[in-house]
Each structure stands twice: as structure tokens, then as C-alpha cells.
Amino acid sequence: MFFVLLERLRQGYNTSKYPKIEPILSPRFSGVPKITGSCDLTCKACIDVCPTEAIAKKEQSIAIDLGKCIFCDQCVPLCTHNNIQFTHEYRLASHQRSTLLVTKEVEKIGFQLNQQIQKLFKRSLQLRLVSAGGCNACEADLNVLGTPVYDLNRFGISFTASPRHADGIIITGPVTLNMKQALMDTYDALPSPKIVIASGTCAISGGLFQKSDEVCNGVDSLLPVDLYIPGCPPHPYTALNGLLQFLGRV
Ligand code: SF4
Numbered sequence: 001m002f003f004v005l006l007e008r009l010r011q012g013y014n015t016s017k018y019p020k021i022e023p024i025l026s027p028r029f030s031g032v033p034k035i036t037g038s039c040d041l042t043c044k045a046c047i048d049v050c051p052t053e054a055i056a057k058k059e060q061s062i063a064i065d066l067g068k069c070i071f072c073d074q075c076v077p078l079c080t081h082n083n084i085q086f087t088h089e090y091r092l093a094s095h096q097r098s099t100l101l102v103t104k105e106v107e108k109i110g111f112q113l114n115q116q117i118q119k120l121f122k123r124s125l126q127l128r129l130v131s132a133g134g135c136n137a138c139e140a141d142l143n144v145l146g147t148p149v150y151d152l153n154r155f156g157i158s159f160t161a162s163p164r165h166a167d168g169i170i171i172t173g174p175v176t177l178n179m180k181q182a183l184m185d186t187y188d189a190l191p192s193p194k195i196v197i198a199s200g201t202c203a204i205s206g207g208l209f210q211k212s213d214e215v216c217n218g219v220d221s222l223l224p225v226d227l228y229i230p231g232c233p234p235h236p237y238t239a240l241n242g243l244l245q246f247l248g249r250v
């Protein structure tokens with residue numbers, strides 16, 4: 001015990017100062033893409049290489065759907081016009097699926113506050129996590145929010161074991177057919193009003209599994225989603241920022 005206390009003293013206070021101070025992210029982190037210049041799409045190299053069909057032609061340029069993008073960066077070096085760059089902007093979450101479409105004009109993901117959600121959950125939000133068939137990386141990065149660095153509990157947000165005690169569910173994975181009934185049962189067990197959060201590309205659109213007959217291609221096809229958190233997996237700061245924006249705390 002003595003050595004445990006000694007080690008804690010040596011480590012000191014590790015909780016990040018976010019949201020008062022902006023986080024420092026790894027230089028390898030890919031956030032909101034920036035699309036520059038025009039393109040007549042005669043080469044289509046970016047569209048062909050994209051594993052999740054996240055890129056499409058939009059007017060005289062391209063658009064990237066962050067609900068489908070897995071941030072693999074494969075499209076970046078293939079563009080001979082250097083039209084695609086991924087910035088370090090980690091604020092990717094949105095309340096509306098359509099705002100996840102990034103075009104030449106979009107530099108920031110839009111977010112509209114919901115007064116009723118703020119009124120009900122601003123000070124306290126209990127979430128039940130449902131892992132609906134993903135690779136487990138999304139769950140791992142949500143678990144990271146409970147560590148001393150992020151300390152999710154200081155914002156009054158925590159994960160609860162029972163859906164009966166939850167205000168909402170946060171879902172990861174593409175919703176496999178095997179998990180569909182369990183997800184619906186969990187949703188039904190939640191008292192109203194309840195919120196639904198889709199975390200990760202799989203939960204938003206099916207991601208890499210979207211063409212499989214064994215998945216429901218995300219939560220949207222089954223439940224009304226209140227918050228989308230893109231990423232594969234979403235960075236813990238992306239998830240934390242999304243939750244805080246949702247509650248009107250940042
Ligand atoms: S970074 Fe996104 S848009 Fe580009 S190839 Fe990968 S999945 Fe597709």
C-alpha cells in the first residue's frame with residue numbers, strides 16, 4: 001500500500017485541462033478533411049481507392065462523408081492535384097447525419113444545440129454502452145474516457161451497467177444481425193426520454209462491413225440517432241467533445 005501511495009505521489013495530477021485548454025494531438029491524427037481546388041474527376045483515383053465509398057463527386061469537386069470515412073488517408077497521396085488534406089480538427093461529432101458531408105465549402109462540422117436535451121441532461125448523463133458487433137477498438141477508446149487523463153466523471157457523465165438506470169445508449173459496431181435484438185431490447189428497457197448515440201464509422205454507416213448481409217449498416221436503420229461521433233475509432237477527445245457539445249457544456 002505504501003508503495004502504491006508513493007507511486008501516486010510520484011505521478012502527480014494527470015487529468016487534462018480540457019476543455020479550458022485545447023488538447024495536443026499526435027501529428028499522425030487525421031481530423032476534418034480539407035478539400036481544396038476543383039476536380040473534373042477524370043482520374044477518379046481517390047474514389048476507386050476508398051474502401052468505404054466515402055468519396056463522391058459533388059458539383060465541380062468531391063465530397064467526403066465522415067459517416068463513412070475510416071480516416072485511412074489512402075486517398076491523400078493519390079490526388080495529383082493535392083486536393084485532399086486531413087487537418088487536426090478533432091471536433092467531428094454532429095447531431096445530424098447530413099452535416100457529416102464535407103465539401104470544398106465546409107471547414108467545420110456544424111452542431112446545433114437541443115434545448116430540451118440540455119435542460120434534462122446538462123448536469124448528469126448516464127449511458128449504457130452497447131457493443132453491436134464492431135472490432136472492439138471503439139469500445140476500447142470509449143473506456144479510455146474513464147482514465148484519470150480524461151476523467152469523464154468530472155463532467156457528470158458516466159457509463160452504467162443497467163439500461164434501467166440509463167438516460168441513453170451509446171452504440172458501437174455496425175449492428176450485426178446477431179446483436180440486433182439485444183440492441184432493441186436494451187433500447188426498450190431505457191426509461192423515456194432517451195437518447196441514442198452512434199459512436200464510430202461502423203455504428204454510423206456500417207463502415208468496412210457495410211456490404212455484408214450480416215449487418216444492419218449502422219444504428220440509423222433501426223433507431224433515431226441524436227448524436228453521431230465519426231472516427232475509426234473516434235479519438236477520445238472527439239468523443240468527449242461530441243458529448244460536451246451535445247450537452248451544451250462547450
Ligand atoms: S481517408 Fe476516408 S475518404 Fe480517404 S480513402 Fe480512407 S476512408 Fe476513403
Ligand code: SF4
Pocket residue numbers: 133134135136137138172173174200201202203207208231232233234
Ligand atoms: S468504426 Fe472502426 S474501430 Fe470502430 S468498430 Fe468499426 S472498424 Fe472497429
